[in-house]
Amino acid sequence: MPKTRIVLSFPPSLTEVPLTYHLVKEFDLAINILKAKITPGEEGKLVIELSNGSEANIQAGIQYIISQGVHVEPIGKEIVWNEAECIHCGACTAVCRSKALTIAAPDWQLSFDKEQCIVCESCVKACPMQIIQATF
Numbered sequence: 146m147p148k149t150r151i152v153l154s155f156p157p158s159l160t161e162v163p164l165t166y167h168l169v170k171e172f173d174l175a176i177n178i179l180k181a182k183i184t185p186g187e188e189g190k191l192v193i194e195l196s197n198g199s200e201a202n203i204q205a206g207i208q209y210i211i212s213q214g215v216h217v218e219p220i221g222k223e224i225v226w227n228e229a230e231c232i233h234c235g236a237c238t239a240v241c242r243s244k245a246l247t248i249a250a251p252d253w254q255l256s257f258d259k260e261q262c263i264v265c266e267s268c269v270k271a272c273p274m275q276i277i278q279a280t281f
């Protein structure tokens with residue numbers, strides 16, 4: 146089943162518009178809200194996973210929200226890990242509940258799978274080297 150994770154940024158005028166309701170009713174999509182920062186009157190951010198429909202329905206749903214004035218980005222751009230500075234201590238893996246960050250035998254080198262990342266930002270605070278950043 147196709148799945149897409151995206152970040153929605155929308156202006157204050159749209160923070161009270163039921164966009165997710167329209168995605169469910171009109172495009173037959175399932176929506177998993179992974180993260181939300183919405184304050185009435187201020188810019189809103191939503192990290193969502195769209196699934197349940199065909200790839201065509203997902204793309205049609207994304208085009209609908211873009212047409213409403215929402216900026217849409219793929220989720221993978223939101224977390225940046227500076228691999229060159231990493232000391233592979235594993236502290237970030239302890240807080241990564243989606244298993245996007247893993248470290249394992251035989252080499253015990255950190256691995257980051259952007260596809261699994263839900264941009265919870267827990268790793269940003271956990272890293273003693275401060276080499277993981279979120280773009281919002």
Ligand code: SF4
Nearest residue numbers: 241262263265266268
């Ligand atoms: S932001 Fe959250 S999900 Fe993504 S890598 Fe960091 S801890 Fe894991």
Ligand code: SF4
Nearest residue numbers: 231232234235237272
């Ligand atoms: S906490 Fe920081 S230094 Fe340690 S493994 Fe994770 S990214 Fe690397």
